[in-house]
Amino acid sequence: MRRAVLLAATMLTCLYAPSAGAAPFERHDGVVAPPGANDWNCVPTPAHPLPVILLHGTWDNQNAWNVLAPRLAADGYCVFTLNYGRDSSSVLGSQPxxxxxxxxxxxxxxxxxxxxRVRTATGAARVALLGHSQGAVVARQYVRFEGGRHKVGKLISLVGTNHGTTQRGLIDPRRVETPLSPERIVMGFTGIAAYQQLVGSEFLRELNADGDTEPGIAYTVIASRFDDASAPPEATFLAAGPGATVDNVMVQDLCPSDRYDHASLPQSPTVGYIVERALDPGYRGNPC
Structure with a gap:
């Protein structure tokens, strides 16, 4: 049980709180959408035809995008955010x-x-999904199993837990899971979504069983060497299957000085640059 409590605390540190030396990270309550987001009268332009939907990560909310959403809106994108996955059955999930x-x-x-709802309001046939951490996995689940394949044109994964996390080595993916495994015990503290993102989980095995991608979708996958959830950081990368394209990008290959960690990466200017290039290959800017 003691190890289970330690595991829970480490999950909270890895997937939620920024590490020492990380960029400033401010929490908000998620009640009000980020500036520039959720303008239901926004009409996509020929230059930016895909509405952009931003999906936050585990134990977070739509205000994770308070930096990126106004940047994209100012550049002419229709930007939308939401809070999703509320489940008060766990200790962390019940918190405001x-x-x-x-x-x-x-x-x-x-x-x-x-x-x-976004497609109806904007008249767009397809959207772009950008998911941070769990948000990327949610997006991939949507396009593979929940009818989203023909509704998504681009999918951007920001340090997505696409192949799971070992929580800084506390989880041994080779160990046989039992009902009394620490992972199972700790689920009541963290919630099922955190459990589903562990390396070797049944959920991830099913999600990835037929490859990483869906035909007709352009994927951009963003990793960081300061990601403290995926180990190694390249574990977030995807392999392109038939009919899909994948651009795997390491943040520090573009800006070596970028030290934003897993939780704070949505605020990174380099991430903003990569996202803009993914949405519009003709975008020009400074990655740092």
Whole structure:
């Protein structure tokens, strides 16, 4: 049990709180959408035809995008955010401002309803999904199993837990899981979504069983050498399957001085640059 408590604390550190030396990270309650987001009268332009939907990570909320959303809106994108995955059955999930603790498949269906609302409001046939951490996995679940394949043109994964996390080595993916495993015990503290993101989980095995990608979608996958959730950081990368393209990008290959960690990466100017290039290959700017 003591190890289970330690595991829970480490999960909280790895997937939620920034590490020492990280960029400033400010929490908000998620009640109000970020500046520039959720303008339901926004009409996509020929230059930026895909509405951009931003998906936060585990125990976070839509205010994770308070930096990136206004940047994209100022550049002419229709930007949308939501809080998803509220589940108060766990200790962390019951806390104010904490979302994305519930079952990832259910969250993907929730996101799917939001995608349809955005498509109806904007008249766009497809959208671009940008997911941070769990948000990337939710997006991939949506396009693979929840009817999103023909509704998404681009999918951007920001340090997505695409192949799981070992929580700084505390989880041994070779160990046989039992009902009394520390992972199972700790689920009541963290919520099922955190459990589903562990290396070797049944959820991730099913998600990745037929490859990493879906045909017809352009993927951009962003990793950082200061990511303290995926180990190694390249574990977030995806392999392109038939009919899909994948651009795997390491933040420090563009800006060696970028030290934003897993939780604070949505605030990184380098990430903003990569996202803008993914949405518009003709974008010019300074990655640092």
């Amino acid at each position: 401002r904490h979302y994305a603790s519930g079952d990832i498949a259910a969250s993907a269906r929730e996101v799917g309803e939001f995608v349809d």
